[in-house]
Amino acid sequence: MADYEVPETHEFPIIPSIMEGAMAHSSPFVAGKEFQDDMGFPSPEEPGKLIDGWKEKFLEIMQDKLNKYRSLQVFMDGCVKCGACTDKCHYFIGTSDPKNMPVARQDLLRKVYRRYFTFAGKYFPKLVGAVDLTEDVIKEMYSYYHQCSECRRCAVFCPFGIDTAEVTMAARDILAMIGMGQKYSNQIIPKVHKIGNNLGLPEPALLDTLEGLEEEIEDDTGVKVRFPLDEKGADILLVTPSADFFAEPHVDGLMGYGKVFHAAGVSWTLSSKASEAANFGLFIGNYEHMREISLRIRDAAKELGVKRIVFGECGHAWRVAYNHLNTLAGPWDFLDQNYPIPQHILEFTKDCLDRGILNIDKSENDHMTLTFHDSCNIARASRIGEDPGSQFTTPRQVIQAVCNNYYDMAPETTHDQTFCCGGGGGLLTDDLMELRIKGALPRMEALKNAVSDKGVTHMAAICAICKSQFTKVLPYYGMTMDQIVSVHQLVSNAIVLDGQGEEAEESDDAEETA
């Protein structure tokens, strides 16, 4: 565990006084030429510089974005600097850096917008805080637009619905187009395009992993639960984040999905081509890449001839799937219209539980007292279930259907007020470790309080990024990495399969592989 200054947690949340420049040094690695090339983005002659004519290019792309995205156009104009969002961002709370206040983050771009695109900024720049576009401004943007996890907490409280995430996405895309792409995301996306998943796991490796899971479940339960890959004619295509194939606690969740499908008696398959639910095209604000990644799923569904698509536990992946899959890769007229397209695994499991077709032994989870972390992209950018807000109730209902001990964390940190794990939005990279630790503060604080007040031992999540982030940061806050669990891991523990023999001991030696 490398040494970082970990912010103090408190019994009650504290809004810090501002400390200018506190995080000015935080900046992820810039994508080198190879990755920029792979993405179809330009790279500068010399590393660390910007492309020739970057300034004109920046303004040109910005104009294009203003013409294409109503959100950006309206948000650039509409902010009244009321300050309601200033204390809402976990990165501000954890770092005290005023440029991590959502409105100040937007302002990095808005100052340029005003200077070049508005009357007031063209003629009275000082009056309205407009600035010239310089290399320093670009560097600052690169730094602070990579201190935003696009979690939308600020948007909940803004009287005009101004969503800083939209501004961050636009800014990141513009930066990438002038040679300042982020290495982490730009390294990952081409792997999805070429191989099918973020990790670059080829088909044989996947097959191997899935066989391993089948063996593990058989050893545990004596029941053969299948994890099919590329099986033509299956009813359901499961698209799940690739971390589910090997990382802890993700993989326990995947075993849970497999058991639920098995118990429900449906035919399903994974696809090696669409062996990834994540869509980092969202993070970098690039419609074309996001579409390309989504179209893989369309192609896979057609090739395999499935009737339904179900998504595994992942926050931003579900945001893209729920909101954008229809837009980017639809229409889905070739799928069975009797089911939601796409469907979330929790919707599937909840339905099975409601219909009473799962045999559940809740006591299997009695060694834990649980709480639930609402992932930002599920809470504020999508829905699971039929009613507004059922993204909050569905996971809790499933957890409570398989566990006896459950408590919520403080209400100002759950539901649509949930705090980001600190590692979302394309920031789950080691070069941003300090930011990730500090950004986790509000969630860690709420968890710690639930631990001390309610005796909570474990926190369940439905997002691959949250799970990886928490395994990393929990130890910094004096907790252990196995305190984060997958919701379907709980389902997996409790489900009793037909023909399940002697209970095998559940293994506790969670290993960090994320």
Next chain:
Amino acid sequence: MTALSITYVVLFYVAMIILFGGLINKIMLYARVPAPLKIPVTPAPLTKAGVVYRIFYEVVFFNSLFRGSKWTWIFGWMFHLSLLLAFFRHLRYVISPDSFIWPLVNNMVVQSFGHYAGFTMVIGLAGLLARRILVDRVRYISSPSDYLMLLLIMGIGVTGLGIAYVSHTDVVQLKAFIMGLFLFDWQNLPSDNVLLVHLTLVLLLAVIFPISKLLHAPGLFFAPTRNQVDNPREQRHISPWGAELEAKDGRNA
């Protein structure tokens, strides 16, 4: 007509052209630029009627602001409600007594509420200004224009109260002047200093409106985060430029 009156007639027309021309221009821009993706902040309504209700609640009660910052809400809401009441009171200057809506405007309720709104408006603005100065976070995000905007509107409020309480003006002549603007039958403007300052500030506000953060008023209705229906699975959402992209490669066929 006096030179002063002629000047103000010209200024009024220019200001109104800038105000309405600028606003219409911006609103058309907002309407024209597509929202390529579904991005409602959830939980969001599942129907159009639900969206109307959501926006209504935001406009009338500043619902999200209420959740976000109680102090800003108290002062902000007080200011805006007062502004609205003051606006209604001012309608008597632009409506003819023969008009059927005259009784709706020229009654005790509207007139006395509008009267006291002057005070609550200035108090609300003072609260917002205090917050801007005293809270380090809000101070950090403020530009000179943010302070000046508050001072400008406060100036309008204070001079308005000045006319009502200290330096009365010839309201009959004032109304004649304003009605004259509508009818292109120009009349003299009373030349009291306080009134002239009041009117000048109002004209300044009108000119600034379409080129400033006051665009929050129309902007509120156009934010896709608030005005979209949460139905992406049921109904395919596609922008014109997104459709073009599809047509080019045919991969959605």
